[in-house]
Amino acid sequence: xxxxxxxxxxxxxxxxxxxxxxxxxxxxxxxxxxxxxxxxxxxxxxxxxxxxxxxxxxxxxxxxxxxxxxxxxxxxxxxxxxxxxxxxxxxxxxxxxxxxxxxxxxxxxxxxxxxxxxxxxxxxxxxxxxxxxxxxxxxxxxxxxxxxxxxxxxxxxxxxxxxxxxxxxxxxxxxxxxxxxxxxxxxxxx
Amino acid sequence: xxxxxxxxxxxxxxxxxxxxxxxxxxxxxxxxxxxxxxxxxxxxxxxxxxxxxxxxxxxxxxxxxxxxxxxxxxxxxxxxxxxxxxxxxxxxxxxxxxxxxxxxxxxxxxxxxxxxxxxxxxxxxxxxxxxxxxxxxxxxxxxxxxxxxxxxxxxxxxxxxxxxxxxxxxxxxxxxxxxxxxxxxxxxxxxxxxxxxxxxxxxxxxxxxxxxxxxxxxxxxxxxxxxxxxxxxxx
Numbered sequence: 001x002x003x004x005x006x007x008x009x010x011x012x013x014x015x016x017x018x019x020x021x022x023x024x025x026x027x028x029x030x031x032x033x034x035x036x037x038x039x040x041x042x043x044x045x046x047x048x049x050x051x052x053x054x055x056x057x058x059x060x061x062x063x064x065x066x067x068x069x070x071x072x073x074x075x076x077x078x079x080x081x082x083x084x085x086x087x088x089x090x091x092x093x094x095x096x097x098x099x100x101x102x103x104x105x106x107x108x109x110x111x112x113x114x115x116x117x118x119x120x121x122x123x124x125x126x127x128x129x130x131x132x133x134x135x136x137x138x139x140x141x142x143x144x145x146x147x148x149x150x151x152x153x154x155x156x157x158x159x160x161x162x163x164x165x166x167x168x169x170x171x172x173x174x175x176x177x178x179x180x181x182x183x184x185x186x187x188x189x190x
Numbered sequence: 191x192x193x194x195x196x197x198x199x200x201x202x203x204x205x206x207x208x209x210x211x212x213x214x215x216x217x218x219x220x221x222x223x224x225x226x227x228x229x230x231x232x233x234x235x236x237x238x239x240x241x242x243x244x245x246x247x248x249x250x251x252x253x254x255x256x257x258x259x260x261x262x263x264x265x266x267x268x269x270x271x272x273x274x275x276x277x278x279x280x281x282x283x284x285x286x287x288x289x290x291x292x293x294x295x296x297x298x299x300x301x302x303x304x305x306x307x308x309x310x311x312x313x314x315x316x317x318x319x320x321x322x323x324x325x326x327x328x329x330x331x332x333x334x335x336x337x338x339x340x341x342x343x344x345x346x347x348x349x350x351x352x353x354x355x356x357x358x359x360x361x362x363x364x365x366x367x368x369x370x371x372x373x374x375x376x377x378x379x380x381x382x383x384x385x386x387x388x389x390x391x392x393x394x395x396x397x398x399x400x401x402x403x404x405x406x407x408x409x410x411x412x413x414x415x416x417x418x419x420x421x422x423x424x425x
Contacts, residue, residue, distance in 0.1 A: 073202035
């Protein structure tokens with residue numbers, strides 16, 4: 001088993017951070033630099049691990065990019081082609097929360113939103129909180145659409161964590177032959 | 191001349207019709223005399239009263255420094271490298287080429303998407319994927335491809351820097367452990383890819399085995415067809 005999260009390659013991270021800090025990014029370069037970062041992690045970690053027979057848990061995948069970049073105005077076919085080098089996940093869980101709940105959770109716990117995170121580049125509103133709410137509403141629509149198109153396993157994220165965890169475990173156990181992925185004790189032949 | 195357009199979906203929010211300048215591309219391997227030709231063209235066009243802007247690979251504000259480090263360390267895989275270069279290109283396209291064309295400049299590009307595409311394809315990228323990736327690019331008004339025999343290229347590279355470069359010799363491809371042989375093989379492969387692109391992308395192929403003056407003469411003759419034969423501005 002291996003775990004990977006969005007946005008982690010050192011060299012590409014440097015460029016991405018610079019772009020964000022100095023507000024150098026356009027929808028196209030925003031999309032390309034994040035796909036570069038994804039490709040780096042994909043080619044160094046995800047793909048070799050899959051080849052070696054691991055189960056890889058990804059905290060977000062290319063769907064995050066699809067939703068964000070298409071909302072920013074990139075053409076869907078172009079963005080899809082960009083990421084076509086990556087395998088389609090065996091299971092995609094989507095933690096679905098009503099938009100208001102998600103906004104409440106994020107806006108409640110945060111003093112300040114970052115420029116691109118709030119979607120300020122899209123000029124939806126002139127203050128970060130209002131812009132973020134509008135931006136998230138558009139992204140939410142993209143997820144709703146993708147959830148059907150890509151057959152997401154939808155999780156009701158308003159439920160207690162234990163209930164969600166139980167459901168995920170059941171779904172994974174049903175769809176993946178878990179015993180086949182068991183680590184073999186060292187020194188013993190399979 | 192046909193209307194300005196992108197190869198594919200282009201850049202969101204940019205209307206090609208607003209780009210009234212001219213985009214002229216000079217392609218050719220290192221040692222083909224590209225920069226010399228571009229410098230001469232710049233002087234000539236400026237003397238005629240045109241405003242000139244230049245672009246080249248790995249010159250973006252956004253990622254050029256990081257690309258430099260990636261080359262030095264050989265640490266990025268092929269798809270990552272392709273996308274990193276595409277980011278560099280897109281940044282220059284949006285922040286340099288498009289504003290200059292809007293303002294009516296003549297943009298001289300020291301290489302363009304074709305070199306990037308050929309490098310990716312020679313490293314195993316799917317040609318359809320690469321082509322789609324560069325659907326963001328503007329179709330230039332003219333593309334000149336300087337064609338030089340690999341044997342002549344080697345000589346010019348040695349004259350300039352006394353040694354062959356790891357990447358320019360395609361050493362990462364494992365074609366040959368002998369750097370000289372690898373260089374020749376790599377350049378041949380790239381040349382074959384360029385020959386294949388010739389028709390599709392409407393290249394004007396220039397025989398680069400001649401003197402700089404002869405090449406310049408041919409380039410000027412062809413570029414006049416694009417920018418007109420206007421008299422130099424009165425001093």
